[in-house]
Amino acid sequence: MKTVAPRKDLLSFDDMSREEALAILDTAKPFKDLFTRSVKKVPTLRGKTVLNLFYEPSTRTRTSFEIAAKRLSADVTNFAVSTSSVVKGESILDTIDTLQAMQVDYMIVRHGASGVPEYIARHTKASVINAGDGYHAHPTQALLDAFTYREIFPDLQGKRIVVAGDILHSRVARSVFDLMHLLGVEVGTFGPATLIPPTIPDYVKVFTRFEEVLEFNPQVLYLLRLQLERQTANFFPSMREYHRVYGVTAERFRRIREMGMYIMHPGPVNRGVELVDDVMRYERSLINAQVENGIATRMAVLYHLTPEVKSRSGETEDHA
Amino acid sequence: MSTRIFQQARVVLPGNAEPESVMLRVRDGRIAEISPSLRPAEGEDVIDCRGHMLIPALCDAHVHLREPGQEDAETIESGTEAAIAGGFTRILAMPNTDPPVDTGGMVGFVQSMAKSRSRIPVSVAGCLTKGREGAKLAEIADMADQGAVMVTDCNHALQDAYVLRRALEYTRHFDMVVGVYPDTPALSAGGVMHEGTVSFRLGLPGIPAMAEEIGIERDLRVAAAVKGRMHIQNVSTAEGVASIRRWKARGVNVTAETTPHHLLFNHEDLRAYNTDFKMMPPLRTREDQEALLEGLCDGTLDMIATGHAPHTDFAKNLDFNHAPFGIIGLETALCALHDALVSPGKLSWSLLVERLALAPRKLLGLPGNAFEIGAPFEALLFDPEGKTRIDRDTLKSRSFNTPWLGETLRGAIQNVYLGDLTL
Numbered sequence: 001m002k003t004v005a006p007r008k009d010l011l012s013f014d015d016m017s018r019e020e021a022l023a024i025l026d027t028a029k030p031f032k033d034l035f036t037r038s039v040k041k042v043p044t045l046r047g048k049t050v051l052n053l054f055y056e057p058s059t060r061t062r063t064s065f066e067i068a069a070k071r072l073s074a075d076v077t078n079f080a081v082s083t084s085s086v087v088k089g090e091s092i093l094d095t096i097d098t099l100q101a102m103q104v105d106y107m108i109v110r111h112g113a114s115g116v117p118e119y120i121a122r123h124t125k126a127s128v129i130n131a132g133d134g135y136h137a138h139p140t141q142a143l144l145d146a147f148t149y150r151e152i153f154p155d156l157q158g159k160r161i162v163v164a165g166d167i168l169h170s171r172v173a174r175s176v177f178d179l180m181h182l183l184g185v186e187v188g189t190f191g192p193a194t195l196i197p198p199t200i201p202d203y204v205k206v207f208t209r210f211e212e213v214l215e216f217n218p219q220v221l222y223l224l225r226l227q228l229e230r231q232t233a234n235f236f237p238s239m240r241e242y243h244r245v246y247g248v249t250a251e252r253f254r255r256i257r258e259m260g261m262y263i264m265h266p267g268p269v270n271r272g273v274e275l276v277d278d279v280m281r282y283e284r285s286l287i288n289a290q291v292e293n294g295i296a297t298r299m300a301v302l303y304h305l306t307p308e309v310k311s312r313s314g315e316t317e318d319h320a
Numbered sequence: 321m322s323t324r325i326f327q328q329a330r331v332v333l334p335g336n337a338e339p340e341s342v343m344l345r346v347r348d349g350r351i352a353e354i355s356p357s358l359r360p361a362e363g364e365d366v367i368d369c370r371g372h373m374l375i376p377a378l379c380d381a382h383v384h385l386r387e388p389g390q391e392d393a394e395t396i397e398s399g400t401e402a403a404i405a406g407g408f409t410r411i412l413a414m415p416n417t418d419p420p421v422d423t424g425g426m427v428g429f430v431q432s433m434a435k436s437r438s439r440i441p442v443s444v445a446g447c448l449t450k451g452r453e454g455a456k457l458a459e460i461a462d463m464a465d466q467g468a469v470m471v472t473d474c475n476h477a478l479q480d481a482y483v484l485r486r487a488l489e490y491t492r493h494f495d496m497v498v499g500v501y502p503d504t505p506a507l508s509a510g511g512v513m514h515e516g517t518v519s520f521r522l523g524l525p526g527i528p529a530m531a532e533e534i535g536i537e538r539d540l541r542v543a544a545a546v547k548g549r550m551h552i553q554n555v556s557t558a559e560g561v562a563s564i565r566r567w568k569a570r571g572v573n574v575t576a577e578t579t580p581h582h583l584l585f586n587h588e589d590l591r592a593y594n595t596d597f598k599m600m601p602p603l604r605t606r607e608d609q610e611a612l613l614e615g616l617c618d619g620t621l622d623m624i625a626t627g628h629a630p631h632t633d634f635a636k637n638l639d640f641n642h643a644p645f646g647i648i649g650l651e652t653a654l655c656a657l658h659d660a661l662v663s664p665g666k667l668s669w670s671l672l673v674e675r676l677a678l679a680p681r682k683l684l685g686l687p688g689n690a691f692e693i694g695a696p697f698e699a700l701l702f703d704p705e706g707k708t709r710i711d712r713d714t715l716k717s718r719s720f721n722t723p724w725l726g727e728t729l730r731g732a733i734q735n736v737y738l739g740d741l742t743l
Contacts, residue, residue: 091637113639114523115593134641136523171523199520 006306009121009128012137013178021146021182024300028147031303032296034071044303045074048105052078053095053120054131055111060267060291061131061141065108068298074106092116096123105307109133114171125308129301135171141266142175144297146183148289149220152262157184162213164190164246165224165274166235168197172266173224177204188216191224191246194235210252214259220286221256222264223248223274239273248275253282262286322740323347325360329369329701332376332673334690339373339669346697349739354691369701375673376689377409377698377736379680380650381470381577382553382625385442387433389418394630394718396430399650400438402628402717404743406650407700407733412443412684415452416474422447424462431467439743443684445470448487448498452476457487464494469684470551472499475600475645477535479505481542488548495685497575499551502535502560503601512641514587514602522593524640527602533559540567543574551683552576554627556601558611565620575683577625578612580653584660585609585723595636596723599629600645613666616675623679626653630719648717654700655708655729663704663730699737706732 004020013021034040050069052062062078069076081095099107106127109117114134121128132138146156153159161180167173167189180187181203188205189196190213196206207213213221226242236242243249248256248263253276256263262284263275269287271277279285324346330339333354345353360366380403386394394402396413403411413430415421421430427444434442446463448471450456460471471491478484478500487498508531513519515526536552540563543550555561555578564576581599586609590597597603615621629646636643653676661667678690689698708714708731710724736743 091634092639093637111639113641116639118593119639134523135525168520174521174523197515197520199515199517201521 007304008306008308009117010139010301010305011118011121011128011130012139013142013175013182016182018182018184021143021179024143024297024304025147025150027303028143028293028296028300031071031299032293035296041071041073043073045069045072048074049103050074050076050106050108050302051099051104051126052076052108053081053099053110054078055081055109055116056132058110058132061110062108064291064294065129065131065298068295069106069302071295072299072302074302092120093123096120100124100126106302106305127305127307129305132171135169135174137175138171139175139179140294140298140301141172142179143301144290144294145176145222145264145266146179147293147297148264148286151289151293153219156180158186159184160186160188160216160218161220161222162188162190162207162216162218163222163224164213166195166226166230167191167200167224168195169227169230170224176222177201188213188218192236192242195230214255217259218261220262220264221248225266225268226270226273228270243273247273248279250276250278253279257282257284260284264290267291323352323361324365324367325358326367326369326374327358329372329374331374331691332669334692337668337670344374344691346740349697351691351693351695351697354693371703371705372734373669373702373704374699375669375702376677376691377700377738378407378654378677379410379684379686380408380626380628380653381412381551381623381680381683383411383413383628383650384416384630384646385413386630387417392718393632393635395437396433396442397437398716398718399628399630400434400440400442402648402650402715404440404736405716405733406652407654407702407736408650409440409698409736409738409743410443410681410684410686411440411650412445412470412680414474415445415447415472416476420447420452421445422450422452422458424459424466427463427466427468440738443686444468445472445499447471448473448478449483454478454480454483457483457490460487460491460496461494464496469495470497470499472501472553475501475503477501477503477505481538484539484542485546488543488546488550492548497549497551497683499553500539501553502532502539502555504531504534507531507534511602512598513590514604516587516605518587518590522591527600529557529559529604529608532557532601533563536560536563540564540572540574544570544572547573550574553625554579554582554601555612555615555621556582556604556608558608561611561615561620565615565618568620575622575679576620577623577680578616578621579627580624580649580656581647581723583609583612583616583624584656589723593640594723595638595640595643596647596721596725598640598643598645599627599647613661617667617671622675623683624653624657624675625680626650629721630717631721632719636721646721648715648719648722651715651717652710652722652724652729654702654733655731656724658702658704658731659729697737697739701734701737703732703734704730706734708732
């Protein structure tokens with residue numbers, strides 16, 4: 001494994017090299033192997049404090065981070081903040097000052113507004129992990145997706161993926177685009193023209209018909225969750241039509257199966273919208289594997305980061 | 321009778337593209353003589369301006385003073401002190417205070433507050449509609465009687481073309497300009513920055529250029545049809561400039577402004593989610609930026625206005641989606657424009673004076689302060705080699721929401737003169 005410079009925060013893939021991404025993914029593997037043992041814990045982060053700072057409700061991601069931190073023997077605290085505290089006159093900075101005083105080593109941040117984890121990272125010595133901000137980024141989701149992809153195809157160079165659905169409002173799509181591109185995967189996208197803006201990165205191929213997706217023949221078809229409120233904003237006329245034109249219908253599923261394509265989805269799934277229910281039982285559906293791999297990948301991310309918190313001797317502690 | 325002589329300054333004179341080295345005699349607050357050489361009379365004050373520029377003092381047709389209602393962000397006193405620090409002797413106060421300035425009484429209140437709190441005269445704009453709600457015309461004649469020179473609903477763009485039509489017709493009997501903020505709210509709603517590659521990358525809701533383009537085109541068509549007197553605030557798009565150019569050529573009675581920040585920044589500058597780059601209209605693309613400069617040079621855009629919009633640290637420390645739009649601009653305008661445009665030769669001194677001093681005064685119905693015999697002496701002395709540091713200790717504004725915070729700009733304002741006073 002190549003050595004990479006120490007990193008304090010994981011906010012997006014803007015400043016990440018391919019080597020570093022691979023280093024994180026390679027680290028996740030031994031952590032996953034740990035899960036089959038009777039003792040699933042390692043002492044790596046003993047004595048460290050990990051704080052889940054979620055401004056948006058999320059049971060799945062929060063729990064995944066919580067288990068990951070606990071398996072590294074860290075102390076974990078959940079700090080649920082309602083966005084209404086903004087209205088009450090408490091700024092994000094006030095919250096950070098409070099938490100800084102509690103000597104937190106890692107902050108896992110989710111916020112409905114893009115940029116908040118980056119803002120927090122600038123104002124704290126703790127390592128900040130972006131657990132999803134607005135439409136901006138969700139880097140640990142993309143990492144667990146890449147990990148899952150690599151379990152089947154160890155070398156992703158030249159592989160193909162199509163991300164389908166609401167790109168415009170998706171932080172998952174942005175991070176998956178960036179990381180897959182970084183790892184040498186050819187990236188395509190498919191969905192309503194209203195939800196795939198012309199401002200997406202140049203390296204993403206845009207497909208307008210499902211036939212084109214089949215011709216591209218990706219190893220993985222990655223379906224995004226469609227937020228039901230997009231319909232009311234006229235991004236598309238109805239769920240029924242969305243499913244017929246852009247979803248995995250029963251007929252399309254048959255062809256996907258014939259071609260041996262894998263299916264991914266960040267969850268939770270809207271059955272009958274992004275995909276028909278049968279897909280959930282498909283032997284090449286990786287949806288459950290993604291959830292399982294979330295823990296090992298997040299352990300690897302925690303392991304990979306180096307907070308700026310100083311020890312008493314005045315030297316930066318190195319947990320690794 | 322008080323007189324003084326300004327000597328050795330490089331002076332921007334009307335009709336001359338380049339500054340000239342001449343002497344000025346000021347008597348009783350007015351320019352009495354302009355000559356290559358003047359002999360000081362007995363006891364006459366002589367101001368040595370060697371190495372400095374003497375130019376007409378600036379005028380800003382778009383300032384939010386925040387008083388009454390948001391005195392934690394700015395007051396009439398702090399805002400006008402910021403204006404003086406930036407070389408402005410005249411400003412137009414916007415009516416979106418709390419309560420809004422939408423009656424003759426409120427106009428009178430702001431005028432009288434300004435008389436006691438401000439060292440420079442303050443012109444006042446009233447609301448175009450009651451409560452800035454876009455529905456019913458405010459009492460425009462009452463406000464005109466109290467001295468208001470413009471009616472505008474500020475950033476509450478008029479959704480209803482009918483209201484704009486009636487406002488442009490009704491104001492024709494008064495010395496009153498209708499100020500419009502061109503926008504199409506149905507297209508811009510929810511957006512926080514220019515819609516483009518950067519907004520996609522940052523995952524921020526976008527404000528498409530067409531929201532402004534449609535607004536400008538619609539408002540110009542209404543103004544053309546009813547022959548009203550309209551002023552377009554805050555132009556930010558290349559297509560907007562093109563529309564104004566086209567309609568001006570057809571004789572529409574319209575003026576337009578853009579801001580220093582739209583001239584000097586674009587959406588690429590916004591990467592770190594710094595809310596001091598969040599303004600309405602948003603920073604656009606490099607192409608828009610270039611079109612604005614072109615429009616400024618060919619006269620399509622008549623003036624530069626800062627849109628000075630103070631907000632507290634607390635408000636600007638909110639996340640990018642929730643932080644308010646707007647930046648302060650009074651204290652950075654001249655130095656920033658000098659630093660980025662005049663000094664490298666992209667904008668002449670005479671044009672800067674025209675756009676940042678003379679044209680806005682004309683809009684406000686004020687006597688011109690170009691350096692001519694008999695003109696009121698309102699001027700500033702500028703050191704092109706000086707440095708101006710923009711930071712919390714130097715800013716006179718109560719708020720610090722400027723993208724230039726922490727920067728040092730080339731050029732420094734030495735003195736500001738209003739008649740016989742040195743401010």
